Amino acid sequence: MNPTDDSLKYPIGRPQLPTAPLTADERTALIQQIADLPAQLTAAAKAVGGVGLERPYRPGGWNGRQVIHHVADSHMNAYVRFRLALTEDNPTIKPYEEAAWAELPDVAASPVTVSLTLLEAMHSRFVTLLHHLTDEQWQRTFYHPGNQRTSTLEQTLALYAWHGRHHLGHLQLLLP
Template identity: 70%
Template sequence: MSQPFPDEHLRFPIGRVQLPEQPLTAAERTAFIQQLAELPAQLTAAARSVGGVRLEQPYRPGGWNGRQIIHHLADMHPLLYARFRQALTEENPTVPVFQESAWAELPDVAATPITVSLGLLEQLHARWVNLLHHLSEEQWQRTFYHPRLQRTFSLEQALVQYAWHGRHHLGHIRLLA
């Protein structure tokens, strides 16, 4: 049996994602949608709690700092929302991927106040959650292909993955407190 990484609890403060093998119930979907709806306010509260100086420090050795995490979410979540829209309008599209570590090093990450990214996330999640509340049972089973992971995701699985993604990085911000 393999040993976990020594900093597993820092890398994955809420554990690793567990994607569903079976269709979700309506109540389960609603709970994951609620997690996406609540994320922007939770991130804002966590960032305030941590404070500006601590947000400039990494949550673990070799990890991103709080500023990079917040800007990463604002970079990635529009793409995740677009994946839903693509899957709803195309047959099993191949979705674009990006070099998130390289994006975290771009100069705007250090130069842009986190309030800009927190505001973007608030507005984006309002729109995304509205879309999710209007999907039919059939639409939840639509799919997209992720070339880096070399696998197909249903929109239900993507919902679970992306709700986890937000909570995962929220956990990183909370580690800075």
């Protein structure tokens, strides 16, 4: 495979965000993807193994360890963004420097099991919240100054369901 091939960077393709309201069944399917992610990442991490997690999934990409810690960081931010949008009118969220976070010392020093456990616990709360939102709440918004876009919670649900599968795909690229 060509190292510059988009399939290495985007193993499941680029995200497709909904432009119209989702059905309850569509939301339920996306919520299930979020619910399933911690176990899927844990299984992938075990299959790749400790030494394998130190390899990058593509030239210039993060290693498996960084990917796992990034998913925990990113999904914690998503959970907070949902809570802000549910309690404030179109709040401006705080972007963060993902690449810089992946280089912080706790990423190299912490076993991936720490972030996998964190993700499992946080997703339990996140999924509970998501299952209890009303149709009106799904249309609540927040503003992201980094991409200068206002997003609904439905669009954000679709993005983070994709995000989890996207990084699971990166770990699967590391399988022996």
